[in-house]
Amino acid sequence: MTIELDRPGLLAAMISPGSLGAPGNGRRTPRDWIVDVTFVVLGMAASVIGLAVPDGSKINPPVALHATIGVLAAVSLMLRRKWPLGIALVLIVLSAFLPTVGSSSGLALFSLAVHRRPIVSVLGCVAAVLSCVLQFWIYPPARSIPYVYWMVVSLTSLLCVAAVAWGIVVRTRRELMVSLAERARRAEEEQELRVEQGRRRERERIAREMHDALGHRLSLLSVHAGALEFRPEMPSDELAQAAGVIRSSARECMEDLREIVGVLRSPDSAAPGDRRPQPGLADVDTLVEESRTAGMTVMFTPLSSPPESIPLATGRHGYRIIQEGLTNARKHAPGQPVTIVVSGAAGNGLSIEVRNPLVDSVPGAGSRVGLVGLAERAKLAGGTLDHGPTTTSCFRLHAWLPWPATS
Template sequence: MRGDDQAVPTAPAFPGRRWLLPSAVAAELDPDAGRSGRPPRRTVRDWIVDFSCFLLAVAIGLMVADALPGAQDLPHAVLVADQLLGALSCAAVWLRRRRPLGLAAVTVPLGFLSTTSAGTAVVALFTLAVHRPFRYVAWVGGIQLALIPVLVWVRPDPDLEYGPAVVWTVLLTVTLIGWGMFVRSKRQLVLSLRDRARHAEAEARLRGEQAQRLAREAIAREMHDVLAHRLTLLSVHAGALEFRPDAPRAEIARAAGVIRESAHEALQDLREIIGVLRAGQPDDPGRPQPTLAALDALVAESREAGMKVVLDQRVTDPAAVPASVGRTAYRIAQECLTNARKHAPGTQVAVTVTGGPGDGLTVTVRNPAPEGDVPPVPGSGQGLIGLTERATLTGGRLEHGPCEDGGFEVRAWLPWPARA
C-alpha cells in the first residue's frame, strides 16, 4: 500500500466528448448540472437530431399533403387549414425535449383535424417513449391505439383498404413505442454503469484510506512497543545516576553502558520506522521482527539493566510457534517488563510461557507490589490497550488487573493451530 499519492483518482465527468452525448445523459453525468434550475442546454448532437426530426415531420407532412386532394373531395379552405395545422405542428417539434408529454397528448386529437400532422405525431410518440417513464407512454400510446380504427375510418388511406390500413398503423405505433423504450433503456444502462463506476471508485478510495489508516496504527503500535522499552531503560538508569552520584564506579560504568546501548537501539528502531513511513511499505520493516525464540534475549537484556526476572518457558520448540503468534507473545512480554520497570521497580517479575500446537500459547507476566513509595511515572495506558488489540487481532484474548497481594498480572492466550 502506498501513500496519499497512490489514492484512486477521481474519474472525469464525461467519458469522451460532451457534444456526442444527449443533453439528458450529459446532465445526469455532470455533477454540476441542474444546480441552476434551468433545463440542460442542447448539445451539438441534440441540434442535429432535432433538426433531423423536424425535417422528417415536414417530409411526412408534404407527402400526405400531396395525396390529400386526390384522396378526398375536400373544400380548399379545409385543405389550407389542414396544412396550416401541419406546419404549426412541425414547428412544435422543437419543443419535444421540454414538453414531450404535452406534445404527444396534443397530437392525439390533432390527427383528426390535420392529416399533415402525421409526421409530428410520429416524432412526438417516439420522443415520449424516450424521455418519460412507461406509465405516460402507456396512457398516450394506449389512447392512440384505441383511436386508430376511428382515425382510419374518418381519414381513409387512398392506397390501402380499411383493414390493412388499421393493421399497418397499429404496427407502426407499436414499433415507435418499442424503439423509443429501447433507446431509453440503453440510456438508463449507461447511467447505471456510470453510477456503478463512481461507487466502485469511491469504495476503492475508502478502502485505500482505511488500509493506510490501519498501516499507520500498526506502525504507531510498533513504535510504542519498541521505543517505550528502550526509553524506559534510559530513564531508569539515568535516574539512578542522578540520585546516586556516589555509586561505585563499576555500577556507573554498567549503567552508562546500558544507556548507550539503549540509545543506540532506540535510534536504530526509530530510523527504521521513519524509513517505513517514507517508503510507504509497512509490511517491509527492514530487519526481521522478533519471535518467541528472542524472548530469552529480552529477559537477559532486562537482567543486565538491573531487573529481577524469572523466565519459565515450557514450550519445547519456540521456533515452531507461528511467526505472528510468537511476535505477539514477545511484544506482550516486552511491554509488561517495561511497565514493571516503571511502576514496580526492584520487584521480581515472573514470566511464564506455556502451550503447544492445538492448545494455544499462554503468556503470563506477574509482579508483586513494590516496597515503599514509588515515584509517579506518567503513562497513558495505551500500552495495555495496544496489547489487548494485538491479541484480539491474532485471534486470542488478553486480561490484566491487580492481584490480591497488591501486585499486577497480565495473562494472554494466543491460538496455536495443531500441525496438519
C-alpha cells in the same frame, strides 16, 4: 442516490460525459441540436404527404391551414425533451383531424417512450392507435382496394407500436448505462474506502509497534540515566557499562524511529527485505537480559517447545506482550521482582503470564494506556488478554494467543 429517470433530458446529460448542458435542463449539446433539427426536418418532409387529402373525406380544411399546422407541429418537436407527454398528446389529437401532423405525432410518440415510463408510453400508443382509426375514418383511403381501411389502420398501428418499442429499448439502454456508471462510481468509492481503511489499520499497527518498542527502550534509558544521576561515585567499570547500555538503547530507539518514519513517509518505497526482522519469542531471552542488566529481578520460565515451532505472527505478538509487561513493571513497580511464564502447545494455544507485586502509585508512572493496545493486539490475533490485581497483592497480566496444531 435516487435517479429521476422520468425527468426529460436527464438521462442524456448523465450518459454524455463532458456535456455543458442537457435538453430540458439548460443548453443543448451539439449532438442534441443535430437530433432535434433532424426530427424537425423529418416532420416537415413527411407532412407534405398529408397535404394530398383524398376525395371523400369527411372534412376538407384549407391547404394553407393544413400546411401551417403541419409546419408548426414539426417545429414543436424542438420542445419534446422538455414536455414529451404534452407535445405527444397534442400532436396525437391533431393528427386525427389533420394528416400533416401524423408524422410529427409518430416522432413525438417515440420521444415519449424514451423520456417517460413504459406504462405512460403504452397509454400513448393506445391513444395513437385510436387516433389512426379516427383519422382514416375522416380521411378514408382509396376505396377501390378491398379492406384497404383495415390494412392502413393495421399498418399505421404497427408503426406506432414499433416507435414505442424502439423508444423503450433506447430508454432501457440509457437506464442500464446510468446503472453501470453508478455501480462503477460506487465500486470506486468502496475501493478508496478499503484503501483508506487499510492505511488506517497500518497507521494503528505502526503506532502500537512504536509504543511497545520505544516504550521499552526509553524506560531502560530512564533507569540507567537515573542510576548515573543518583550514584555519581559508582566504579568506572559500572559507569562504563551503564553508559554503554544507554548508548545501545539510544541507538535502538533511533533505528526504530528511522524505520517507522520511513514507513510513514513512503510505505511502498521500502522493500520488505530492507526492514529489520520483527522480534519473536526466540528473542525474549535477550529482552529479559536487558531488563536484568537495568537492575530488574526477572524470573523467566521459557516455553518448553522450540520457539521456531510457533507461528511468526503469534511469536511477534507474544514478544510485544512480554515487552510491555516488563515496561509496565519497571514503571509501576520499580525494584520489585517480575515473574514471566510462557507455556502452551500446538493446538492448545500460547499462554503468557507476567506477575509483579503491587506497590503504591509511583509519580510519573503513566496512565497504563499500553494495556489497551495489548488488548487490541491480542484481539486482532484472535486471542484474549486479562490484567488486574490478584488476591495475593500481585498485578497479573495474562494473554492467550492461538497456536494452530497444523502450523
